[in-house]
Amino acid sequence: MASSIESLLAGLSGIDDPIEELQSLKTALLAIPVNALRDSVSGQRFNVIFTLLNSNDREQVELCVDILEHILMALSPVSLAQNYRVELQGGLTHPNEAVKILALTQIGRMVEHPDATTEILNNHDILEAVIRCIGEEKLAVAKQAIQSLSKLSHSKPGLDKLFHTDLLTVMKDVMAKSDTIRYRIYELVVEISSVSPISLGYCANSSLISQLLGELTGDDILIRATAIEMVTTLAHSQHGRQYLAQQGIMDKISNMIRGAETDPLSSLYIPGLVKFFGNLAIMDSPQQVCETYPIFQNKVFEMALDPDPAMIGVALDTLGLVGSTVEGKQVFQKTGEKFKAVLTRMSQLASSGATELRVRSLDAISQLLTLQSEQQTEDLLALTESWFHLLSKQPMDMISNISTQPFPELHCGALRIFSAIASQPWGQKLMINTPSFMEFILDRSTGQTKEAKDAKFELVGTLVCSSTAAEILGSQHYIRLKTYLREGPYYVSAVSIVSTEGAE
Template sequence: MAASIESLLEEISSIEDPIEELQNLKTALLSIPVSALRDSVSGRRLDVIFSLLNTDDREQTELCVDILDRILKALSPVHLAQNCRVELQGGLTHPNETVKILALTQIGRMVDHPDAVTEILKNHDILREVIHCISGEKIAVAKELMVDISSVSAVSLGYCANSSFISQLLGELTGDDILIRATAIEMVTSLAHSQHGRQYLAQQGIMDKISNMIRGADTDPFSSLYLPGLVKFFGNLAIMDSPQQVCETYPAFQNKVFEMALDPDPAMIGVALDTLGLLGSTVEGKQVLQKTGEKFKAVLLRMNQLANSGATELRVRSLEAISQLLTLQPEQQTEDLLALTESWLHLLSNHPMDMICNISTQPFPELHCGALRIFTAIATQPWGQKLMISTPGFMEFIVDRSTGKTKEAKDAKFELVGALVSSSTAVDILGSQHYLRLKTYLREGPYYVSAVAAVSTEGAE
């Protein structure tokens, strides 16, 4: 088939009216899987197809676009950047929109690739052409690609800022169309992932604008469509910069997260749980939450309620948030922080170990794994180990391979055992006998099946 494609390309290059041959080439390419196509076209020159784009014949143009789309998908972004950059740049100025979209889509693949994007950044002309092309009204992939380009470097953001696109995007944040507003928030959040993007947004007053939108959400009947996006924006901002600074500078964000955690709307609760887990995954975030006193205590009680009796998805998200809140790396385990995480666990329930154990024994793999991750979170902390050894049957539960049959459950149990074995206090608190059993479990691996168990299973069959 590779020989057939090569002969078709040679034939196309030598005739004046190549429509029929282009159709044959398209058919031949569609008959080959993309994975196989990669090997047969990676070294082939595509100049002839690119050159045939220079025509007023719409059918010829569309056939060439279909052929190039199929072939270029099979090539790596690095190969495109090194061998097709000039041709794709030319496609950005083509009068046919489908050619522009082809070029933008492939350049977008290069922008997303860490090695290929350097080739793009070396060429300021292609950046300018992309931005000029995106200013067109009909380009379908324009906005997403513009955000990607803006996020690459301060230089590329500067080009985008000089166009009308960024100001249009920021204007859509407070526009009348609620759905467009939600999309704009999502794209601004992507732009904020880079430091230069955050600096630019701060200079434009976007953080203040989004904070004001959160404040005004209570009086907007359609706020549920975009409010989760606003909260996610500040949640990501807090982790990338400083939880304390973000929460103190924009108190509306933190207040709204607590309010959403107590909201009856599952969509609001879910976003609040994810955001609280994200904030509480850092030491600074834990300290910020602790300072809120009774407000956070109410949220912890809500988490306990959701983990025990909420809808399955909310139970899973609640368990995940709790595990993030309780996690402390060994180097973070100061006396104050250990006291903080211990107090949080006991605020969840009067009998927290029983509560989590009950969840772990329910016949839902995602809940079982969520409960194990909470045990893993406290497994490296001395107070957590003391709770485990004082809970009847708990150490036997840990090394019991009959619980949790799925791969995810076995991996989660293995992670818990590994956390205990790696702790410097485990031997003293758990005792040498339990510690040796845990080390044996770790040495055997997550999927070990004893010979006795194997024989028993075989007999049962």
């Protein structure tokens, strides 16, 4: 096989129209398993393919890219660095997007390998070209460049090269091209900062982080909204949160929420500020965040009652996120009537809102009602039961009605609420006391999509795994549920197959 590839490569030299030969080479390469391909291509040179990339014929270039993708992935990163460094560097400035992405992908492989990384670190021009790719018009090229540089920064020599040489000046030059490209550099800096306290230190010392934080209070509302997203990502790591706290960013964002009440354009950035604190609450402590920044919780409740769908959606997601924790549930419960009003609103949205808001309401409600078995204290069980009964005078009927509607996402959302209460004794008692409910659970003809079958199977599994289900539901129902679980989510009985064939 190696000899046939060699002869196909030889046949490409000096041809004016190599499309047919390239197609034959591509077919031959695709026929070789990856392991065997490594042996077939080792020791051979593929410069002729790189040369054929220099063409205005799009089909020819795309064939060359397909071929090189197969070949180069079969080579080790060290082999790439030693034999194709110059060719890949040329690919970074090629006019075709696919060639740039090919080169960046392979450079990304090299910087993950200790020995190959040294070759790249010693080649200033390659790294400068990769940074300049962040300024390319095509987002896919920029994303690949960001990914490769992010990998490079996982080592101290990589950090030193990016931040302690004139490559930092190159980054700042690229940033100056436009607002969009500036945020791509911020994206890279935030990714690097998230790796470790040391990498955050490099980024902070470069002044790029402080520049990003300064954008939070800029005059351009859209830029401000984008900056909030970046800062939220930075807060995902503990060292990132500590840094933001030291810089007073939590207080600044809290004040921004407070000041937004007099800003007619606040709807463009308020959702981002709320998401920031929602993520902070989950990663640190819902109680601490809500008590330290009460404006956050008040704003979430206010947004849930707002007529603006964009505000409602973010509020629902945040309520579900924070309320998925025991501490979050307890914080909400302490607000008394305020939260009851919000829960009533969520119920109304789940029953009769726009489809997207109905789905988000159902998901938030299921998160609020979920308790793991080890969390099921008497107080918490009483809390979730009282919340369920606040949804409607007949909450089981309400959720059941939603589950029978011909929208898979609503059907699944309703089933997730039933799964949330299925592990709790009060939920099981409601199920067994609701006429025809157990028949509904065991009926495989309802919900024919894969998602619906999976959601029903999860509900059945939750009931079977509960230590109280056998006693509360009765042995007959429990045995049927265990049979359903054993048969799997997609089981079709022989009787239903025969009746379906007869109908045809």
